[in-house]
Amino acid sequence: AKKQGKSSFKLYSSRLSDKIHCRQKLETLLRLAVKNEELHLVFQPQINEDGVFAIEALLRWEDPELGVISADEFIPIAEESLLIEEITHWVINQSLQMIARLRLICPSVYVAVNISAKNCLYPEKLKHCILTGLNDANLPGSALELEVTENVFLQNVHNTNKLFKDLGHYGIRFAIDDFGTGYSSLTYLLNLPLNTLKIDRSFIQDIHCNKIKLGVVKGILVIAKSLSMNCLAEGVEIEAQKQCLEELGCNRFQGYYFSKPLREKDFLLYLKSDLLQ
Ligand code: C2E
Ligand code: CA
Ligand code: CA
Ligand code: CA
Numbered sequence: 001a002k003k004q005g006k007s008s009f010k011l012y013s014s015r016l017s018d019k020i021h022c023r024q025k026l027e028t029l030l031r032l033a034v035k036n037e038e039l040h041l042v043f044q045p046q047i048n049e050d051g052v053f054a055i056e057a058l059l060r061w062e063d064p065e066l067g068v069i070s071a072d073e074f075i076p077i078a079e080e081s082l083l084i085e086e087i088t089h090w091v092i093n094q095s096l097q098m099i100a101r102l103r104l105i106c107p108s109v110y111v112a113v114n115i116s117a118k119n120c121l122y123p124e125k126l127k128h129c130i131l132t133g134l135n136d137a138n139l140p141g142s143a144l145e146l147e148v149t150e151n152v153f154l155q156n157v158h159n160t161n162k163l164f165k166d167l168g169h170y171g172i173r174f175a176i177d178d179f180g181t182g183y184s185s186l187t188y189l190l191n192l193p194l195n196t197l198k199i200d201r202s203f204i205q206d207i208h209c210n211k212i213k214l215g216v217v218k219g220i221l222v223i224a225k226s227l228s229m230n231c232l233a234e235g236v237e238i239e240a241q242k243q244c245l246e247e248l249g250c251n252r253f254q255g256y257y258f259s260k261p262l263r264e265k266d267f268l269l270y271l272k273s274d275l276l277q
Pocket of ligand 2 (some may be wrong): 056114147177
């Protein structure tokens with residue numbers, strides 16, 4: 001048993017060092033990818049009764065050696081180093097330039113950009129980046145929505161409040177992402193100029209066959225209404241989910257049922273076919 005214990009410890013420690021090694025390797029490769037502009041954005045439409053009213057920008061990384069690395073994997077690594085700052089600034093600038101082009105076809109559409117809680121620890125830098133980006137692209141604040149998770153309120157509530165209020169004065173919108181899965185306090189929702197609640201995919205997934213989930217979503221819709229916020233359902237994949245949501249009075253959707261996230265060129269083709277309908 002002793003021997004076994006020893007060898008399992010060895011195994012464990014080597015696994016751990018593998019993990020650290022892998023993480024360090026990923027961080028090095030990610031730093032290089034950022035520097036060489038090897039990341040790219042894809043865009044997923046947000047739909048209401050009238051069609052596409054906004055798009056969410058999602059980051060993609062394809063390494064020649066490792067293949068596609070998912071955002072859920074590399075964003076946390078970026079967040080642990082200072083890389084997240086550089087990445088977010090790049091995403092904001094690219095997204096604003098894309099939406100400026102898109103607005104030539106669809107004048108009132110806006111872009112939703114994911115902001116990490118870490119970015120809100122440096123509010124002046126973030127604010128500067130956003131305001132310069134809007135100015136460079138010749139866009140009003142209403143062309144941009146920032147998606148944050150509830151966890152942003154865990155750190156630094158005071159600065160985050162101030163940042164949101166400052167940016168709100170420019171017409172920039174705010175969305176709470178993955179609503180219902182994080183640390184929530186309705187007090188934060190009450191006191192901030194928030195525009196959108198995005199109901200997490202985990203509630204939408206089986207909404208058409210699970211009475212409890214249906215009830216929870218119903219409740220979220222009531223809360224959103226009381227707070228004068230729009231509600232958007234994430235991860236809508238099938239007609240039955242959409243129908244369920246419509247019956248509850250939720251009319252804003254995002255998900256594979258409408259479109260996967262697409263490169264700009266493909267997104268424009270999608271939009272043209274949507275406009276023709
Ligand atoms: P998120 O912000 O909640 O983004 C939604 C995720 O769900 C995206 O995954 C999207 O591709 C996926 N999705 C959309 N519709 C459906 C659907 O109908 N079914 C299913 N199963 N999935 C759907 P993605 O692009 O892999 O991103 C994962 C997470 O990584 C994002 O979750 C977000 O938290 C983070 N992320 C992505 N891009 C950025 C970025 O530019 N900055 C930051 N800070 N985080 C980002
Ligand atoms: Ca998001
Ligand atoms: Ca989400
Ligand atoms: Ca998420």
